[in-house]
Each structure stands twice: as C-alpha cells, then as structure tokens.
Amino acid sequence: MSRYLVTAALPYANGPVHIGHLAGCYIPADIYVRYLRLKGEDVKFICGSDEHGVPITIKAKNEGITPQQVVDKYHKMMGDAFKEFGISFDIYSRTSNKIHHQTAQDFFKTLYDKGVFEEIVSEQFYDEEAKQFLADRYIVGTCPKCGNENAYGDQCENCGSSLQPTDLINPKSKLSGAKPVMRKTKNWYLPMGKIQQSEEFQEYIKRFENWKSNIKGQCDSWLKEGLQPRAMTRDLDWGVPVPIKGAEGKVLYVWFDAPIGYISATKELLNESWKNYWCNKDSKLIHFIGKDNIVFHAIIFPMMLQQHGEFILPTNVPANEFLNLEGDKISTSRNWAVWLHEYLEEFKNKQDVLRYTLTSIAPETKDSDFSWKDFRGKITVS
Numbered sequence: 063m064s065r066y067l068v069t070a071a072l073p074y075a076n077g078p079v080h081i082g083h084l085a086g087c088y089i090p091a092d093i094y095v096r097y098l099r100l101k102g103e104d105v106k107f108i109c110g111s112d113e114h115g116v117p118i119t120i121k122a123k124n125e126g127i128t129p130q131q132v133v134d135k136y137h138k139m140m141g142d143a144f145k146e147f148g149i150s151f152d153i154y155s156r157t158s159n160k161i162h163h164q165t166a167q168d169f170f171k172t173l174y175d176k177g178v179f180e181e182i183v184s185e186q187f188y189d190e191e192a193k194q195f196l197a198d199r200y201i202v203g204t205c206p207k208c209g210n211e212n213a214y215g216d217q218c219e220n221c222g223s224s225l226q227p228t229d230l231i232n233p234k235s236k237l238s239g240a241k242p243v244m245r246k247t248k249n250w251y252l253p254m255g256k257i258q259q260s261e262e263f264q265e266y267i268k269r270f271e272n273w274k275s276n277i278k279g280q281c282d283s284w285l286k287e288g289l290q291p292r293a294m295t296r297d298l299d300w301g302v303p304v305p306i307k308g309a310e311g312k313v314l315y316v317w318f319d320a321p322i323g324y325i326s327a328t329k330e331l332l333n334e335s336w337k338n339y340w341c342n343k344d345s346k347l348i349h350f351i352g353k354d355n356i357v358f359h360a361i362i363f364p365m366m367l368q369q370h371g372e373f374i375l376p377t378n379v380p381a382n383e384f385l386n387l388e389g390d391k392i393s394t395s396r397n398w399a400v401w402l403h404e405y406l407e408e409f410k411n412k413q414d415v416l417r418y419t420l421t422s423i424a425p426e427t428k429d430s431d432f433s434w435k436d437f438r439g440k441i442t443v444s
C-alpha cells in the first residue's frame with residue numbers, strides 16, 4: 063500500500079463554481095482519488111477556498127460589504143456545489159481559518175530566519191487620501207496603447223495589453239479618485255533566480271521528464287528565460303499579516319499563502335499525523351490544477367517547500383487545459399459560463415449526467431469545448 067496526498071486547486075472565493083472548474087480540475091482529481099481508494103491505497107484528498115488577495119477586496123468595496131462577508135458567501139456556495147456533484151474531498155477548508163494563518167506565518171518565519179528572502183525597497187503608487195499603497199488593480203488611467211480611459215494598472219481590458227501602473231497616463235486611485243504619488247516601501251522577495259541555480263532544485267526539475275508535455279513545456283520555457291525575484295509580501299490590509307517586526311500593514315502575497323492552505327487543511331483534518339503525508343519520503347504528493355496555475359505549483363511552491371526543508375516535493379502536477387463554452391472562452395466577468403447552481407435549477411438531480419459529459423470531454427492535453435447540442439447528444443438514449 064502506498065500513501066498519497068492529492069490536492070485540487072483552491073478555488074478563488076469571489077464567484078461560484080462553473081463547468082470549466084469541474085472539467086479541468088475537480089472531476090479528474092476526484093476520479094483519480096476514487097481509483098486509488100478502490101485499489102486500497104492510503105489516500106487523502108484536500109481542498110478549500112482561497113480567500114485572500116486583491117480581487118476580493120475590490121469586490122467587497124464595490125458591493126459595500128467586508129471582504130470576510132464576500133468569502134463567507136462564496137466559500138459556502140462553492141463547498142455546496144462540490145458536495146452536490148460528488149467531489150469526494152476528505153476536507154474542504156478555507157484560508158481565512160485561524161489554523162491557516164498560523165501555519166502560513168510559521169512557514170514564512172522559518173524561511174525568514176533561514177535568511178532565504180531578499181529585502182528590496184521599491185517605489186509603489188500610494189494614495190495619500192486613503193492612506194494606503196495601491197495594488198495594480200486599484201489604479202486606473204488612460205492606456206498608452208489604445209487610449210481607453212479605464213485601463214487598470216496591470217492590464218488594459220480594451221486592447222489586452224499588459225501594463226505596469228507607471229505606464230498609465232493620468233493615473234487615478236480607484237479608492238479615492240486622487241492622483242497617487244510614488245512612495246518607497248520594503249518587501250520580502252523569494253530570490254527565484256538564485257534558487258533555480260541550486261543543486262537541489264536542479265535535482266528536483268528532473269521530475270518534469272515524466273510529467274505531461276504541456277506542463278514540462280511551460281516550465282522549461284520559464285527556466286530557460288531565467289526566473290526573477292518575486293515579492294512574497296504585499297502592502298494590503300486583507301490577508302495573513304507578515305509575522306516580523308517592521309512589516310506592519312503588510313500581508314503575505316496570496317500566492318505565498320494559498321498553497322500553504324493544502325498543508326493547513328491537512329493539519330485540520332489529521333491533527334498530529336499530517337506529517338505522515340507531508341514530511342515522509344514514502345508519501346506521494348499530487349497537485350491537480352488548471353494550466354493558469356502551473357508556475358506556482360511546479361516551480362514557486364516547490365521552491366518554498368525545498369527552502370523550508372521539512373517537506374516532500376510534488377511527485378506530479380497534472381495540469382489540464384481549459385474547457386470553452388460554445389466555442390468561446392469561459393469568463394466570469396462577461397458572465398459567460400454554466401454555473402453549477404444554475405445548472406441544478408434547470409436539471410434537478412442530473413449531477414451524474416453532467417459529470418459524465420465533462421469527463422468525456424475533459425481538456426487533458428488541449429482546450430476542449432462544451433456545447434448544449436453535444437450535451438443533448440451524449441445523454442439522450444435513442
């Protein structure tokens with residue numbers, strides 16, 4: 063008997079679950095876990111809501127509620143949808159839990175004490191009226207490429223250009239409307255380029271040879287380009303507070319704390335014996351994700367685990383491509399999706415019919431497409 067820890071990507075708690083999530087991550091993970099259980103393997107299946115980060119604070123502000131109210135609403139909705147569709151997690155936890163904050167802070171502190179981080183002072187936009195630093199999404203202005211007056215600090219949604227906040231003409235704060243000023247701030251960076259060169263990381267990436275070609279291809283191209291240091295802390299008031307002196311008003315970068323959510327959820331499920339799964343070389347760690355998460359699961363999180371020193375590294379990261387809807391990319395902001403709770407209103411007790419269809423078109427190696435015509439064809443007995 064082997065021991066497996068299988069994780070499914072923590073869904074982001076700012077909207078409900080749609081068919082693309084199910085087809086690309088949760089159904090494949092669930093099928094794999096059910097197979098392992100049938101074989102009699104020792105397996106734990108871990109998931110939960112990712113509840114930090116800037117988009118949740120923006121949603122809260124737009125709706126006039128607190129970030130906690132936003133995540134409470136979607137955590138429940140997502141958990142209910144997974145249950146309805148038979149995704150057999152051993153635990154569905156959440157990152158606003160106390161045990162997660164503690165685990166993520168301890169993890170950060172360990173890396174900090176080992177001198178892993180680089181402290182870097184940079185200039186960021188600051189809103190003097192709202193008295194806070196502005197995340198890229200909190201800055202709007204005119205796009206230098208197409209003239210759209212409502213471009214964000216990281217991207218223009220009109221022409222699709224990816225931007226730096228300093229590229230914007232006439233930048234304004236979304237919080238107060240004030241013109242932001244540049245102010246210096248210190249953050250803690252993971253020196254990814256340096257870690258990439260280390261012998262132990264070079265040893266780890268040999269595993270990519272046995273992984274799916276879409277993942278290996280993406281990882282190889284990043285590694286070839288060379289990795290840059292990335293800030294693991296942010297000037298923001300929603301998230302896990304950075305547990306060191308001089309970091310007041312800062313939180314952990316959401317992509318630092320979210321994967322640690324797998325560890326905290328395992329602790330919550332198993333108490334003391336969580337280490338059998340995370341810190342024992344005989345265990346296998348498998349992350350099911352969508353293709354937009356590859357860099358975090360195949361490179362950044364393994365670097366964090368390796369630098370920490372107590373943990374095993376992923377045995378495999380099966381990432382899937384995307385499921386489209388009627389030939390078009392699924393989009394939450396354009397409301398182009400089949401939401402699971404709405405599906406159930408139309409098709410009462412027909413969960414397995416959808417599970418079957420999504421399994422048959424799972425986007426394992428390339429993007430696939432869901433259409434209602436195809437759905438009807440697959441489920442009608444003629």
Ligand SMILES: [Zn+2]
Nearest residue numbers: 205208218221
């Ligand atoms: Zn533009």
